[in-house]
Amino acid sequence: xxxxxxxxxxxxxxxxxxxxxxxxxxxxxxxxxxxxxxxxxxxxxxxxxxxxxxxxxxxxxxxxxxxxxxxxxxxxxxxxxxxxxxxxxxxxxxxxxxxxxxxxxxxxxxxxxxxxxxxxxxxxxxxxxxxxxxxxxxxxxxxxxxxxxxxxxxxxxxxxxxxxxxxxxxxxxxxxxxxxxxxxxxxxxxxxxxxxxxxxxxxxxxxxxxxxxxxxxxxxxxxxxxxxxxxxxxxxxxxxxxxxxxxxxxxxxxxxxxxxxxxxxxxxxxxxxxxxxxxxxxxxxxxxxxx
Amino acid sequence: xxxxxxxxxxxxxxxxxxxxxxxxxxxxxxxxxxxxxxxxxxxxxxxxxxxxxxxxxxxxxxxxxxxxxxxxxxxxxxxxxxxxxxxxxxxxxxxxxxxxxxxxxxxxxxxxxxxxxxxxxxxxxxxxxxxxxxxxxxxxxxxxxxxxxxxxxxxxxxxxxxxxxxxxxxxxxxxxxxxxxxxxxxxxxxxxxxxxxxxxxxxxxxxxxxxxxxxxxxxxxxxxxxxxxxxxxxxxxxxxxxxxxxxxxxxxxxxxxxxxxxxxxxxxxxxxxxxxxxxxxxxxxxxxxxxxxxxxxxx
Numbered sequence: 042x043x044x045x046x047x048x049x050x051x052x053x054x055x056x057x058x059x060x061x062x063x064x065x066x067x068x069x070x071x072x073x074x075x076x077x078x079x080x081x082x083x084x085x086x087x088x089x090x091x092x093x094x095x096x097x098x099x100x101x102x103x104x105x106x107x108x109x110x111x112x113x114x115x116x117x118x119x120x121x122x123x124x125x126x127x128x129x130x131x132x133x134x135x136x137x138x139x140x141x142x143x144x145x146x147x148x149x150x151x152x153x154x155x156x157x158x159x160x161x162x163x164x165x166x167x168x169x170x171x172x173x174x175x176x177x178x179x180x181x182x183x184x185x186x187x188x189x190x191x192x193x194x195x196x197x198x199x200x201x202x203x204x205x206x207x208x209x210x211x212x213x214x215x216x217x218x219x220x221x222x223x224x225x226x227x228x229x230x231x232x233x234x235x236x237x238x239x240x241x242x243x244x245x246x247x248x249x250x251x252x253x254x255x256x257x258x259x260x261x262x263x264x265x266x267x268x269x270x271x272x273x274x275x276x277x278x279x280x281x282x283x284x285x286x287x288x289x290x291x292x293x294x295x296x297x298x299x300x301x302x303x304x305x306x307x308x309x310x311x312x313x314x315x316x317x318x319x320x321x322x323x324x325x326x327x328x329x330x331x332x
Numbered sequence: 333x334x335x336x337x338x339x340x341x342x343x344x345x346x347x348x349x350x351x352x353x354x355x356x357x358x359x360x361x362x363x364x365x366x367x368x369x370x371x372x373x374x375x376x377x378x379x380x381x382x383x384x385x386x387x388x389x390x391x392x393x394x395x396x397x398x399x400x401x402x403x404x405x406x407x408x409x410x411x412x413x414x415x416x417x418x419x420x421x422x423x424x425x426x427x428x429x430x431x432x433x434x435x436x437x438x439x440x441x442x443x444x445x446x447x448x449x450x451x452x453x454x455x456x457x458x459x460x461x462x463x464x465x466x467x468x469x470x471x472x473x474x475x476x477x478x479x480x481x482x483x484x485x486x487x488x489x490x491x492x493x494x495x496x497x498x499x500x501x502x503x504x505x506x507x508x509x510x511x512x513x514x515x516x517x518x519x520x521x522x523x524x525x526x527x528x529x530x531x532x533x534x535x536x537x538x539x540x541x542x543x544x545x546x547x548x549x550x551x552x553x554x555x556x557x558x559x560x561x562x563x564x565x566x567x568x569x570x571x572x573x574x575x576x577x578x579x580x581x582x583x584x585x586x587x588x589x590x591x592x593x594x595x596x597x598x599x600x601x602x603x604x605x606x607x608x609x610x611x612x613x614x615x616x617x618x619x620x621x622x623x624x625x626x627x628x629x630x631x
Contacts, residue, residue, distance in 0.1 A: 091338040132497060138427035139408040140419055158408045159401020162426045165341040165496035173339040179401040268334050274495045277503035278425060281494040285487030285508030292516050292550050293366070293483075299543035300370040 045148035046191065047127060047253035048200065049216040051223060052265070053235065054207035055120035057100055062089060062122075064202035065098040068187065072177050092123055093173025097184040098199050099123045103264060121256070121265050122199070122208055125150070125171045125184035126239060129250030132274045133163035133172060133183075141181075148213075148253055149186040157181050168249070168271035186254070213253060220257060227257075234259040238267060248272045335499045335567050340629065346399035348625040350392045351489045352518070352618050354433070355511065357388035358482035359519015361440060365479035366543070367536060374466040375536040379447045381523045382466070385482075386444035389437040396433075410434060425495045429488040436485045439478035446471075486515035493624070499567035500628025506554075506561040507624060513547070513554040517587065518617035520544040525610035528603040541606055545595055548613065552588045555580070555620070568628075576627030579619045587616020 065071065072095050073079070074088075082088050085102035092099045101123055106116035131150045134142045141156035142163060152163075152172075157180035164172045164181060175182040187197035195201075200210035209216060220237055227235035239246050239255025245262055246252055249271050262269050364381035368374065374382075397406040405413070409430040412419045421427040442465065448454065452461040465471045490508030493501040501507065520540055527537040559580070562568040570576060591609045598605050 093339050136424045136426060136495070138419070138421065138424050138430060139405075140412055140421070141408070156405075156408060156413050157402070158405035160409075160426060161341045161343065161401070162424075162492075162496070164339050165343075165498040165501070167339075168333065168497040170334050170337045170339050174342075174401055181401075266334065266336070272333070272497070272503075274497055274502070275423060276495075277505050278423075278491060278495045280503075280505040281491035281508045282487060284505045285490055285512045286483070288509035288550075288554055289483045289487065289512045289516070292513055292547055293362070295546045295550055296363075296366050296516070296520075296543050297369060299546045300366055300372075300539055 045213045047213045049209045051257040052121040054205045057120040060202040061098045061199035064198040068198035092171045094175030094182040127253035132166040136166040151185045154180040166274040348621045350395035352621045354392035355515030356518045357385040358486040359515040361385040361482040362479045363520045365475040377536045382443040382447040386440040425492045436481040486512045506558040510554040510558045513551040514617045517551045521610040521613035528606040571627045576623045579623030583616040583620035587613045
């Protein structure tokens, strides 16, 4: 395997131009939303709305303005180009029953659409709500971190197109060092809210081993619609099996005891009451009686 | 956990219908095994269960296949499409479940054929009426293996839901417990219903119906267990609102309270009453599946 590659997205540098969205759609030949007849969402300048099978980059516009502050002095816009996180321990990869999702030689997580059969389990398993069905081929799809470009030694399309270097691509060790320096610089400049989401020891993503596409944020994760503590879907699997087998065991014993009791009673004393069949009598040539 | 998910799994009527159908098949097969284990051999009720389980599993497999976005690739669950090797990921609940369904379907198929042969419909060499699998000592072992697989199939669909990040299902480990209990009561009810409709009631069918009253009691405990597990889970509060709540309450009344009351006021010695009681259990079991699968998706 080559060294792990990933994205470092510095949200403080994003200007919301959506060049990343366009570059991603163009390179990956993703269809326009609703055949190009998209409607306005009414949610700031965000008409992409979400990451899914046909939107692999999504610029979020988070408006933080107090409606009672007419001069808008304390308000700000948080902009964030969201993407698949290529989790170190990926829920989608873990649950995929067909082997369509694999970890590449670049340590990224890729869905092979020629293998996916559209069971949608990965959609339910992704803690970041990233994956969706692409109506063009009816398979689950998401960012591949431009696997084809990486194999050709190219930078992913979104990072290539980003005009402010908000999206940076490279070896993870290098990106993390650069990101730490950037946080320090922001702290020195007075932006003490800056922190990294998706690196070791961040207090958020430890349960999934961190993210290969990590972010510099200036507000809690939930402000950016990121889970505070993402987990793996398998976290409750063993407990689930145990609770199921426990329930089955009790039910089996109860059922068997009830049946055995009835058997003993029947053997000990013939049924005292006659069994009444209140259905119409079966005529000759009709349905056969039960044995 | 993200509680406002924007990408839907779209696990809707095909999925909860499949869970219900596979659950009934599993419960019926387990009922037949319990009858055999209680020393009755293959009673008419057990034979009915064997005749019921395989067609239901075939239907369940069909429903699961149709529910795929690419149904023609259903075999990718079992075979690696690029190498032709078996595709098994035991740590993936769906992968394991696919194999469980396949194995249980195979077992039910053999028991189904065996039941047809037992009825004298045809013979396969030495496999003929009077010399069937389930009339031999091997039959009991086969039944026990089948019942184990059936229970695993009934549990797996609940574990599938709880092993996800979908709010309302995620890490809710009481779902498998209530699912397997639902499978057992509905499976027994289906066998009793068929027996009540097709011929004079035999003592084993009546025993099965009585045993189901105890199972219904356990099922009610499991439903209560499930409801209690929702406390303190903001993402699961959807179950206690509008349609999901109505579905669960109605399920408790139909499959739990009414059959017990019916049994108290009307001793179940008439086939008509047995059929009504069994239908109520089946309807209640179906509603519970609907409530648990659709509840979080109705958000």
